[in-house]
Amino acid sequence: MARVKVGQKVKSKPAKAKAKAKITTKSSKPAKKAAKPIDLYYWPTPNGFKITIFLEEAKVPYNLHPVNISKGEQFNPDFLKIAPNNRMPAIVDPAGPGGKPISIFESGAILQYLGRKTGKFYPSDERGRVEVDQWLFWQMGGVGPMAGQVHHFKNYSAETLTYAIDRYVNEVNRLYGVMNKRLADRDYIAGKYSIADMALVGWVNGWERQGQDINEFPHLKAWLARMKARPAVKRGMELGLEMRQGYDMKDPKVQAVLFGQRARAG
Numbered sequence: 001m002a003r004v005k006v007g008q009k010v011k012s013k014p015a016k017a018k019a020k021a022k023i024t025t026k027s028s029k030p031a032k033k034a035a036k037p038i039d040l041y042y043w044p045t046p047n048g049f050k051i052t053i054f055l056e057e058a059k060v061p062y063n064l065h066p067v068n069i070s071k072g073e074q075f076n077p078d079f080l081k082i083a084p085n086n087r088m089p090a091i092v093d094p095a096g097p098g099g100k101p102i103s104i105f106e107s108g109a110i111l112q113y114l115g116r117k118t119g120k121f122y123p124s125d126e127r128g129r130v131e132v133d134q135w136l137f138w139q140m141g142g143v144g145p146m147a148g149q150v151h152h153f154k155n156y157s158a159e160t161l162t163y164a165i166d167r168y169v170n171e172v173n174r175l176y177g178v179m180n181k182r183l184a185d186r187d188y189i190a191g192k193y194s195i196a197d198m199a200l201v202g203w204v205n206g207w208e209r210q211g212q213d214i215n216e217f218p219h220l221k222a223w224l225a226r227m228k229a230r231p232a233v234k235r236g237m238e239l240g241l242e243m244r245q246g247y248d249m250k251d252p253k254v255q256a257v258l259f260g261q262r263a264r265a266g
């Protein structure tokens with residue numbers, strides 16, 4: 001359901017829903033007010049995919065605003081107003097609490113908000129919610145940052161720093177082991193399919209680049225296959241991939257934007 005507002009064009013696959021919405025009939029029932037689309041600030045990376053997966057799964061209409069992080073668009077003043085950490089994803093929901101707009105940064109906070117708002121993929125009972133929260137925070141504080149460090153030292157760094165590579169590859173290996181054990185007797189990480197699975201899938205999908213062999217983790221491998229078989233997950237992880245073409249993380253110009261960032265004045 002993505003609609004591109006700014007920047008390059010992005011192909012939107014689920015066109016069926018849009019086409020349907022255009023059909024007008026002479027019904028006596030008053031027309032239902034269409035939900036205002038959510039504005040998603042996005043670049044196609046595992047953190048961005050978390051949100052496109054949710055929106056696709058829950059069939060929430062959204063406008064896509066590409067934030068080309070290789071070009072430094074995460075530092076645009078308008079973007080920083082909603083995402084002061086100069087990282088995507090971020091959203092603006094024009095119909096937030098009290099019917100007023102709300103902006104949110106940090107993918108975990110966005111997932112929880114969307115889960116609460118829609119009542120989907122995030123249980124409302126306390127036990128179920130705690131179960132999801134612990135795995136969601138485990139992804140946010142563990143799998144994401146550690147796999148991110150592997151990507152950096154193993155794939156992007158100009159120097160080969162064996163100690164750093166080993167440290168992060170080992171830690172990701174440990175985390176994969178934890179997931180594998182957890183998934184031995186359940187289909188999804190918190191039992192039922194939830195925002196915690198959505199947060200993890202983009203990262204686990206990069207296992208090869210993280211120096212891991214998924215075959216060592218059969219339950220995790222089966223979960224990954226289960227996740228990737230979901231059409232909304234597929235759509236979410238494919239959205240806008242073509243925008244990344246032509247940007248090489250080893251390009252010194254891209255590295256000058258993304259690496260070695262320090263506090264900025266202002």
Ligand SMILES: N[C@@H](CCC(=O)N[C@@H](CS)C(=O)NCC(=O)O)C(=O)O
Pocket residue numbers: 045046047048069074086087088089105106107108257258
């Ligand atoms: N904890 C943040 C991390 C987001 C993040 O690291 N986003 C990266 C892309 S995956 C980004 O926007 N990088 C821009 C930069 O490094 O300047 C979240 O989960 O939302």
